[in-house]
Amino acid sequence: MEPTIISKESFHIIGVELKTTTHDGKNFVEIPQFWEKVLEEGQIEKIPDKKFQDTVLGICMDFEHSSRFSYIIGSEVTSTENTPEDMVCRTIPAGKFAVFTARGKMPDSIQETFKYIYQEWLPNSEYQRANSADFELYDERCHDPENAQVDIYIPIVST
Secondary structure (H helix, E strand, O other): OOOEEEEEOOEEEEEEEEEEEOHHHHHHHHHHHHHHHHHHOOOHHHOOOEOOOOOEEEEEEOOOOOOEEEEEEEEEEOOOOOOOOOOEEEEEOOEEEEEEEEEEOOOHHHHHHHHHHHHHHHHHOOEEEOOOOEEEEEOHHHOOOOOEEEEEEEEEEEO
């Protein structure tokens, strides 16, 4: 699985935040549960000023040395002025990204693709992970959870 390498301008997001950790694979349990809760409560529909109505992002950012990070389910927005009190707004910096497409059953295909990226592709590539946010892009291709396609953007710099 070879990625497409792209440059992307900075953009703003609004969404709901979960603080989690990679310790003992906790993130692989908590993030799918978080998605269920956010979808059940209809929080994505409450995001104002969406740039793309049918696109949702799952963003990993604010990484700490202790393996803790923030996972935000949100949308790219045209303005952060109307951010609801129970949501967060963030800016994703411009940068170079390796874009992978996870294909298959969710969330298994996404988790398997992340494992491939960090255990196989990155260690054997000419890149290292940049200290920035990575994100999953969910659009019309993910409506069938048994046979979904989700793009995963990994921030990179040349080694």
